[in-house]
Amino acid sequence: xxxxxxxxxxxxxxxxxxxxxxxxxxxxxxxxxxxxxxxxxxxxxxxxxxxxxxxxxxxxxxxxxxxxxxxxxxxxxxxxxxxxxxxxxxxxxxxxxxxxxxxxxxxxxxxxxxxxxxxxxxxxxxxxxxxxxxxxxxxxxxxxxxxxxxxxxxxxxxxxxxxxxxxxxxxxxxxxxxxxxxxxxxxxxxxxxxxxxxxxxxxxxxxxxxxxxxxxxxxxxxxxxxxxxxxxxxxxxxxxxxxxxxxxxxxxxxxxxxxxxxxxxxxxxxxxxxxxxxxxxxxxxxxxxxxxxxxxxxxxxxxxxxxxxxxxxxxxxxxxxxxxxxxxxxxxxxxxxxxxxxxxxxxxxxxxxxxxxxxxxxxxxxxxxxxxxxxxxxxxxxxxxxxxxxx
Numbered sequence: 001x002x003x004x005x006x007x008x009x010x011x012x013x014x015x016x017x018x019x020x021x022x023x024x025x026x027x028x029x030x031x032x033x034x035x036x037x038x039x040x041x042x043x044x045x046x047x048x049x050x051x052x053x054x055x056x057x058x059x060x061x062x063x064x065x066x067x068x069x070x071x072x073x074x075x076x077x078x079x080x081x082x083x084x085x086x087x088x089x090x091x092x093x094x095x096x097x098x099x100x101x102x103x104x105x106x107x108x109x110x111x112x113x114x115x116x117x118x119x120x121x122x123x124x125x126x127x128x129x130x131x132x133x134x135x136x137x138x139x140x141x142x143x144x145x146x147x148x149x150x151x152x153x154x155x156x157x158x159x160x161x162x163x164x165x166x167x168x169x170x171x172x173x174x175x176x177x178x179x180x181x182x183x184x185x186x187x188x189x190x191x192x193x194x195x196x197x198x199x200x201x202x203x204x205x206x207x208x209x210x211x212x213x214x215x216x217x218x219x220x221x222x223x224x225x226x227x228x229x230x231x232x233x234x235x236x237x238x239x240x241x242x243x244x245x246x247x248x249x250x251x252x253x254x255x256x257x258x259x260x261x262x263x264x265x266x267x268x269x270x271x272x273x274x275x276x277x278x279x280x281x282x283x284x285x286x287x288x289x290x291x292x293x294x295x296x297x298x299x300x301x302x303x304x305x306x307x308x309x310x311x312x313x314x315x316x317x318x319x320x321x322x323x324x325x326x327x328x329x330x331x332x333x334x335x336x337x338x339x340x341x342x343x344x345x346x347x348x349x350x351x352x353x354x355x356x357x358x359x360x361x362x363x364x365x366x367x368x369x370x371x372x373x374x375x376x377x378x379x380x381x382x383x384x385x386x387x388x389x390x391x
Contacts, residue, residue, distance in 0.1 A: 013207075014218050059137070059145030064102035066136035067149060070189065074098040077184035080305045081159075081176055082334045084115030090304055091117070091159065093177060097184040104132050105151045106181060110159035116167035117159070117301070119174060121152075124160040127174055128152040130243075131181045172301040175200055175243045183308055191231050195274065195354030196307035198225025198283050200300050200319050201241045202350045206340075208294020211260050219259045221250045226273045226281030226352030229313060235273065235281030235353035237375070260292030260342075269349055271377050275384045276313030276355025277362050282375050283319070283350035290340045298348070303334040306351075313355025314384070320349040359384045 005019070012018040040048050074096060081091040093110040106128040112118055129147050137146055154160035160177070162168050179199050186193045205220035222244065227235040240247050252263045265287035274280035290296070298321040306315040323331045323338060325347045340346075364387045370376035371390040381390035 017218075055141075056143055056145035056148075059140060059143050060148040061145075062140060063132070063136045063146055064149050067099055067102050067104055070099055070135065070192070072100050073188045074100070075184040075187040077180055077187070079176060079180045079183065080302075081110075081117060081173060082301045082304050084113035084117045085335060086113075086115040093159065093180060095177070095180050095184050097181060099185075099188075102149055103151070104128070104135075104149050105153065106131070107153040108158070108160040108177065109154075112158050112162070112166055114167075116169040117173045118162035118166040118168050119160050119177075120168055121154060121156075121161040123171075123174055124154055124177075125150075125152045127178050127181060130178060131185070135185075171243060172200070172203075172299065175241060176302055178243055179307075186308075186310055190310055193310070194230040194235065195228030195276075195280060195310045195313060195356050197227045197235070197241060197281070197353045198302075198316075198319060198351030199241075199307045200225060200302040200351065201244060202319050202321070202348055203299040204288070204321075204346070204348060205297040205299070206259050206261055206290070206294050207297075208260050208292055210258075211292035217259055219255060219261075221255060223286060223348060223350045224249055224284060225319070225350045226283045226316070228307065228353035229274070229276050229278035229280045229310075229356035231311070231356055232278070234279045237273070237281040238268065238284050238350075239281065260290055260294050262289045262291055263287065264289050264345070268374055269352065270374055271380050272316055272350075273352035273375060274307065274309050274314045274316040274355030275359040275362075275376075275380065276309065276311075277357025277359065278313075278355065279362070279366075279370065279375070280307070280309070280313070280316055280353030280355045283316075283352045286348045286350075287325075288346045288348065290344045291342050293339070293341050295337060296340045296346060297337045298333060298335060298346070300334045302351070307354045309354035310356045312358045314359060315354055316352040319351045320347075322347040322349070360386050 009015040076096045078094045096107045098105040128150050132150050157163045179196050201222040203222045207218040210217050224238040224240050227239055229235045269283045269285045272283040300319050303318050306318050309315045321333050362385050367381050367385045367387045368390050371378055371381050378390045381387045
């Protein structure tokens with residue numbers, strides 16, 4: 001075990017962080033193991049096995065009943081992943097979702113990529129589990145029975161079923177694909193689902209020598225996006241994507257203290273939420289100034305396609321990264337690694353969510369409130385919503 005521990009440590013650029021995460025996961029598993037053993041010792045294995053079987057059966061029955069109550073049918077949707085990190089070509093993705101007779105089938109179709117954006121099939125299955133649970137049992141404990149009606153399909157050797165030696169990475173392909181499943185379902189369940197969120201976790205990272213200590217640092221952050229509007233309410237503003245379990249972002253003070261970055265601006269991105277009877281949530285604008293030399297890496301995979309809207313709502317502008325804004329070196333990118341020097345700046349713009357319903361049907365008082373609070377400009381209030389005196 002010690003040899004494996006050291007192998008991981010010596011092959012990581014951030015061994016303290018990686019091993020800290022690993023130790024935390026091991027501690028969780030050991031705690032769970034200990035408490036399960038205590039339950040078995042108290043009640044006996046036959047009783048515990050019988051209880052597990054009952055819970056599983058009840059969960060499966062609940063999920064199938066909920067599926068039967070939803071619209072039945074088959075729906076297909078398509079979207080683009082920006083690129084694979086090697087070529088600049090977008091990667092087309094398609095999903096077909098079927099809900100019929102208590103069975104839920106999610107079938108992905110996308111070509112394998114040369115770059116590290118392919119997904120292990122286990123991660124692809126997890127996407128289906130997230131959607132199924134959200135549709136049928138969001139308030140119920142999750143267990144094997146909850147996902148018994150689910151089948152996830154993807155041909156081996158494709159983007160969603162990576163086979164060695166296909167390179168893989170972290171979660172970005174899954175983020176876009178998760179929204180794609182909902183996009184398909186929205187065709188048959190438009191009154192039950194929200195429009196798309198900003199569709200990404202706009203990520204950035206800096207590595208370099210700390211300006212105060214001279215020690216190596218590598219620190220990253222994922223920015224919030226706007227969530228999509230629903231049939232009866234606005235989308236959430238500046239909230240971490242659902243794929244990250246709505247965790248909080250890293251406080252600015254922590255990022256500044258541990259890196260060579262300073263944050264000159266972090267505010268709501270006006271007009272970033274898709275207009276509609278109900279407005280998509282707003283994204284943010286973040287301006288980063290560097291106070292020490294190093295390398296900056298942006299990781300965003302949804303800048304070429306807009307977040308989708310519903311019922312006549314408007315699609316918002318996509319995510320953006322602007323390197324060195326206002327200079328001769330200004331460049332709009334998605335995923336990019338560049339050298340930076342003190343005084344250089346980067347603008348990260350996260351997308352808002354899609355709108356729901358005709359913008360002209362939005363309550364004029366809500367439009368005026370949006371303008372007063374900086375979510376919507378007076379020009380959009382007049383030209384899109386038809387509110388001639390927005391305040």
